[in-house]
Amino acid sequence: MDASLIDVPDGTITTPRGFLAGATAAGIRDDSAPGHLDLALLFAERRCPAAAVYTTNRFQAPPLRLTQRHLADGFAQGVIVNSGCANSLTGEQGERDAQEMAELAAGKLGVAVGDVVVASTGVTGWLLPMARIRAGVAHILPTEDGGDAFAHAIMTTDTVAKQTAARFEWEGVTYAVGGAAKGAGMIHVDMATMLAFLTTDAPVDPAVLSSLLRETADASFNMLTVDGATSTNDMAMLLASPSLGRTVGGELIGAGHPALPLLRAALLRVATTLTRKLARDGEGATKLLEVRVDGAASVADARRAAKTVAGSMLMKAAVFGNDPNWGRALDAVGYSGANASEERLSLWMQDVEVFGAGAPVPFDAAALSRALAHSEVRLRIDLGLGEGSATAWGCDLTPEYVRINAEYTT
């Protein structure tokens, strides 16, 4: 990626200046282990430009509906998130509970209720235990080191916390983008909504914030597929809080600004790193699957083809079994809806060409099977039609996935 970016692998959402975060163990689920963090706050020292992208599921959960209303003016200052209960398909009481969560956070942080956004993840169809949330909010102490606690508090079936940051320099000043995410895609509607929170201390022009987030999400979170399901609670948001007075009278990074490509690259780096972490931690997953499509007639076609291959149950099972079963990848390209022509297709698995220019290419199946026995499997497909490229991420399909999802009971 871009050489002027500096990865901060142990970075968090409080790596950018001007953000504080904290979390507590509110005991949202009766079966929570003692000390299990499940309620978190994020606080921007100043009211700042903010944008979010939301699930395409028709049944948006109450916290998403509230967040959309509160972000209509393009600004926010506080975020409250809980895990353990999605507050989804909960009717009017769910609406009231989301509203009260915003009010609790506003009171705690001393900001306007309309500047608080709310996210929830966990079991569907259950009401939030509001008494525990009231008590929990009172206990949270947001600090500059609180990003790590925040990333842990939003976990559900995740086995590891997902967070990272990147830095870039512009005219002698270093800026940061931080991110935290949870949920292995939409792998588990009850437990693993995808939530992502991005922060930056770069002075972003509010006019470009939404489109920056949208293009970042389209190339990262939206290219993640674990089981094809789309939760009622999925959401990714970006808060841009220019700190330290550097923008008082200074210029903003907006359309045409020479620093915009750097900022865009930093956002994409953080979001892509989080996406790969999410894919690798898919329920039951033993491998990360990366599918790159080149030569598509359009970027939209490349995305369709890449995501369909990465989401094919047959391909995912083959990846688990180290099976160089290339027909499954091409079959998925064929039903992806992307423009494609058999005669122009080529396919590589772990850099071994197995199909070229419309015909199978002989290969050493045993050697390729050994190459597939790796924690990261890469497919590359060239459609031979145009300039469109895209990468999608997923994971293998394992018996453990079925076990986890069959044995969970309401």
Next chain:
Amino acid sequence: MDASLIDVPDGTITTPRGFLAGATAAGIRDDSAPGHLDLALLFAERRCPAAAVYTTNRFQAPPLRLTQRHLADGFAQGVIVNSGCANSLTGEQGERDAQEMAELAAGKLGVAVGDVVVASTGVTGWLLPMARIRAGVAHILPTEDGGDAFAHAIMTTDTVAKQTAARFEWEGVTYAVGGAAKGAGMIHVDMATMLAFLTTDAPVDPAVLSSLLRETADASFNMLTVDGATSTNDMAMLLASPSLGRTVGGELIGAGHPALPLLRAALLRVATTLTRKLARDGEGATKLLEVRVDGAASVADARRAAKTVAGSMLMKAAVFGNDPNWGRALDAVGYSGANASEERLSLWMQDVEVFGAGAPVPFDAAALSRALAHSEVRLRIDLGLGEGSATAWGCDLTPEYVRINAEYTT
């Protein structure tokens, strides 16, 4: 269903008069067991109206392309099918081999090459062993009792042959519709393409044959989902061979004919029975999943919602685990693209209402879990918006599915 229909559970594609079928063990796969039937012929005593519907996969296999050309005139007299090799993604040699299969069948049956259609199912990317097919065709002896052999010869990963027939009477004459199918949906692109063959001796007006098949397939085979994959070789066809001279000078069943509803019902009955057999025999499946959607704004919406729920990996895993996890069904409705409103939704699992008019309905989870421990699981969803209804069929997702699809190697 319609009381004037008579099921013929042990019926075959040769139950309708005027059809002969036969099969042989050609040894198409090197690892075929001795006597394993893998090459079949179907013969109509007269050149007859015929129609087919084809996979939506962009990479249609050579036999499909040939069949489309040969059915362009709406007539056929012979069908040749092989299992063990899909002749898909095989380039120009594949086209030549499909053509030779048609020629072999034409020579054997004494019909025009243009009246022969070809279907293949099996491994992708391999060339057909044409010497074995040449020898095999010579050995097949089509007879009036050959329907059962035909149904066995088209099997790949199927554990049972799928065939059935139905009869109806019109003005003192009994007509039959017969059917054979293979492949648990598109569960296994290498091995389990969905093929269906329907025959009837009813004197169908060629003008309505295509639309009859299309509407039958849309309500049956096209509502089957096993793993969301669409093979390059899927095809369903209908041959209508009025036999016994009953139509010489007689009337044809066409648009507006009073017997058309009966014929339509018989076709739907046979196709639905085959579809349920296909779903129940999905790879690794232990249960049939039937999802009925009522109250949709349109039939198209009902089909979208029903098929999305039946295809949800999370729902399928829950069915395997006897988990009354209703949120997964509603989540899938929400991302199906069907028009839906949370406030109007109701959901029943095994006839127990779990969600009604926009809110969870308390239920006995242990009792419902016991009710789900049955070989047939029924979900019913009422969208409360209109008159559209549809039913989709699928199966549970089991660790065995993953094992089968991971352990197969090219």
